[in-house]
Amino acid sequence: MIYTTKFGVLARRSTWRWGTVTFAAAAVLGVLLAVVLAACGPSGAGRVGAASDGGQASGAAGLGGAPTGGGDSGTAGSGEPQTGGTGDDPDHPDGGSSGDGGDDGEPVPTVQPAAEDCVTYDPANLTIEQSGDAWRMRDGGHAIKLFATKTDAEDGVKVARNWTRLCFIGRDNDRADRHRYIITYFQSPSGLPFGPAPHFDCITYDPAELAVHGPDGDGWGLRAAATPLLFLASAADAERARLVAAGNTRLCLIGHGNGQPDPSRYQLEYWRQ
Incomplete structure (x- = not known):
């Protein structure tokens, strides 16, 4: 069918022109899409x-x-x-016991605590006796602890009668001033009625802040945040002390500040809740 009217011819030409424009626009869009896909490969x-x-x-x-x-x-x-280092931190020997990862991201093994070293005694049989210029606490024929004064020895008995085991940390160290590195604590409640209270000389601390630092000079230190508590001969001894301290909130001393030439030998440490 042939359209001879002016409007009919214009209509067919208009349709052809719009088709041409649409085809050209699609081609341009296709090229742009290919460029974008290539850039996002x-x-x-x-x-x-x-x-x-x-x-x-x-x-x-x-x-x-x-x-x-x-x-x-x-x-x-x-x-x-x-990542953290392994062993370069002077506060954590052998890679430290803080639990921070080493270069490979694996947890650093903690130091094994020293084995327990304890003696059992009869708390109802404790006595004191003078020994030269010092005083001894005894269980029958067995000497348990040496003190600088009679008052210190009496306070030692008041504490010791509440327990049945006296334990030592660092007793096997071979330092020249070995008593400086020996720490004591008690185990196994006796169940005896509480006697007169000793003179308490204690440091209060937060167990959550305990940490072992060292080697620091000739040994390892146990601290609670910035507060120094003890000085030990080895990392294993320090870890044992940390475990004991973690179950308490006060470190107490008998004989602190005594005037003996080797004052550490006449000092007794014990923990309280």
């Missing part, structure tokens, strides 16, 4: 992912004081996570 996606991972890793490193901005190198603030 595997290599482009990898760069985007690396930038995202780098930002997250640097943020985690920033918690430890490193810059939080992303970077391209494997230093602080880059996509490589920062």
